[in-house]
Amino acid sequence: MKAKGSRPITDVGTLKALAHPLRMKLYRALCVADKATASHLADQVDEAVSLVSYHLRKLAEHGLIEQAAPQSADGRERWWQPSSEGVSIRDRDFRDAPEKAAAHLAATRLFHDQRTDLYRRYLDERPTWSAEWNAAAADSESLLRLTAPELRALQDELLALIRRYDQQGRSAEAAGDTEGREHVALHVYGFPFRV
Incomplete structure (x- = not known):
């Protein structure tokens, strides 16, 4: 069952697990979908189902996602969901050693790069959104x-x-x-x- 609130990430292993470019995309897509299979997510990130399944298992090993109750009668499908309402990563938890600080900086840069890519995609697709949505979009x-x-x-x-x-x-x-x-x-x- 999904935990309420954000899960604090305080160890380098979990941070590195999330800070993989494909894993972060999968985690974000799963947060948006709430529940999904590797097949659903593979379509969204344009990767092979086997590769997506591997990375979902890695996220699960670190407690970032968990198996969800089946959403269909197909017993072969494995459904996943985030294990919490999000994650929080604080600088103070990674300052006590240079390798921890470097891992935190690399992860933060990846997260910001992916956010920038998401916003650029919106800018490129802006003409396809209604005037109402374009007026509401904040910058x-x-x-x-x-x-x-x-x-x-x-x-x-x-x-x-x-x-x-x-x-x-x-x-x-x-x-x-x-x-x-x-x-x-x-x-x-x-x-x-x-x-």
């Missing part, structure tokens, strides 16, 4: 003057707001309100910089 930059605790508080407030909207949307969808609903990616970065 903004704010340059603030904050302390580290203020940035942390801002992040906490944004995450609470995001969770509220996610719960609202999922509840409405569970009640049958699917009209006009699409998957939405929201990427929020807050970081210090010097000029």
Whole structure:
């Protein structure tokens, strides 16, 4: 059964398991689908089912995904689901050794590169989306003057707001309100910089 909340990743082995380019794509696709088979996911990532199955097993070995209850009468199908509502990876858990810091940096770069690719895909496909969706799609930059605790508080407030909207949307969808609903990616970065 899927655990509530995000699962903290604090060890390098699990971080490296997730930070494989194909595994991260599979994990993200599984989070969107909620439950899927290797065949469903292979179609989405354009890879062989055997390769996808291998990488799903690796994610499961690290507790990132788990087997889900069968969704069809075909007993040969193995269904998977994320083992939690997401993952959280904190810099503080990887600062105590250079190899841990390097693994964290490499993983973070991969995650950001994949997010950028997702946004670029939206930009390329923008003409296929309705005017309403294009008007709703957010792209903004704010340059603030904050302390580290203020940035942390801002992040906490944004995450609470995001969770509220996610719960609202999922509840409405569970009640049958699917009209006009699409998957939405929201990427929020807050970081210090010097000029």
